[in-house]
Amino acid sequence: MDKTAMPGFSPCNNATLRRAARKLSRFYDDVIAPSGLKGTQYGLLYQIHVGSEPAMGTIAEEMVMDLSALGHTLKPLIRDFYVETFADKDDRRVKRVRLTPQGLAKLEETTKLWSFAQQRFEALVGQQRAADLRAMLDEVAALDYEVPPAAPSS
Amino acid sequence: MDKTAMPGFSPCNNATLRRAARKLSRFYDDVIAPSGLKGTQYGLLYQIHVGSEPAMGTIAEEMVMDLSALGHTLKPLIRDFYVETFADKDDRRVKRVRLTPQGLAKLEETTKLWSFAQQRFEALVGQQRAADLRAMLDEVAALDYEVPPAAPSS
DNA sequence: TCCAATTAGTGGCATATACCACTATCTGGG
DNA sequence: CCCAGATAGTGGTATATGCCACTAATTGGA
Structure with missing residues (x-):
């Protein structure tokens, strides 16, 4: 086995994680x-669908995504009429999001394709190992990395 | 335990992987x-450094990254004089990449910061588990997802 | 009641990444 | 020797994401 020929084996957890993400995303994207x-x-x-007309901040938290990034990502979906937003009745700062009927249809249509990718992946690595991997990744996403600032804030 | 309050627990391997990647990348980026x-x-x-004046295509493969994406990503580094490119002597289609002295200095400087992030992460999840995770991710990145096209090409 | 501090989103800007169409080279027949 | 086909990169365009500065609302005191 010529390990040198294998993907860049770096000891960096971050680089390794991103590398895998690029590859897996491309696979799911293709499918x-x-x-x-x-x-x-x-x-x-999906996240919007399972939520109850979630606020943007809520979605961002669930997806562990920057709020402004979420805003940007949402734009094409709004443009294509898959989702729509509306102000919360009790707090006008809050913007809630929901699927349009087209959005729901598209979600259902895409879920069929998604299942294919999901099954294919799990067939390759094994269902149990996939579940273990997800558990580990969920843990990584939930970690509190908090690094003490050089000088503790006043 | 109120699982509903936890990060979006999706069964999708891709979504979970990306979620973790966002979070971990932010941590390393911050540090x-x-x-x-x-x-x-x-x-x-780092990848350029450990290679022998690698060709762009080689780097792209090692990083499991699209060649054109690599080209784009390289630009700021060239602009800031951290790396430079030159044509391969035997095949003028091939463009090789190397670090400049400033690039090497920057790499070394950044490695110190990187170590901090790396150690912090491994302290949180455990060195062995981190190694296991990387192994799993390397495997994911190396998988051959090949999906047979509906109709086998002529 | 009113303002200072907090909270929710927006927009601008920069990098990360992908795909596609295109250009410049090579390479292997014929 | 020459061209058809394969290879390596480039540039354009679009989404993915993050940070920062800024605006709009809300809230908690004094």
Whole structure:
């Protein structure tokens, strides 16, 4: 086995994680491409769907994503009429998000494609190992990395 | 335990992987920020450094990254004089990449910051588990997802 | 009641990444 | 020797993401 020929084996956890993410995203993207959605967009529609007209901040937290990044990512989906936003009745700062009927249809359509990718992946690595991997990744995403600032704030 | 309050627990391997990548990247990015580099840039400098004036295509393969994406990512590093490119002597299609002296200095400077992030992460999840995670991710990045096209090409 | 501090989003800007169409080279027949 | 096909990169365009500065609302005191 010529390990030198293998992907860049770096000891960096971050680099390794990103590398895997690039590869896996491309796979899922390819499979659901016929729907016209990217993996992230599909995930976003899903997250909106399972929430109860979630506020943007809520979605951002759930997806462990920057709020402004979420705003940007949402734009194409709004433009294409898959989601719509509206102000919260009790707090006008809050903007809530929901799927349009087209958005729901697109979500359902794409879920069929997604299942294919999901099954294919789990067939390759094993269902149990996939579940273990997700558990580990969920843990990584939930970690509190907090690094004490050089000087503790006043 | 109120699981509903936890990060979006999706069964999607892709979404989970990306979520973790966002979070971890932000952590590494924050820690090495004083160097002025982003995590990906650091990883790229490292990859170039350990290679022997690697060709762009080689780097792209090692990083499991699209060649054109690599080209784009390289630009800020060239602009800031951390890396330079030159044509391969035997095949003028091939463009090779190397670090400049400033690039090497920056790599070394940033490595100190990187170590801090790396150690912090491994202290949180455990060295062995981090190694296991990397192994799993390397495997994911190396998988051959090949999906048979609907109709086998002629 | 009123203002200072906090909270939720927006917009601008920069990097990260991908795909596609295109250009410049090579390479292997014929 | 020459061209058809394969290879390596480039540039354009679009989404993915993050940070920062800024605006709009809300809230908690004094």
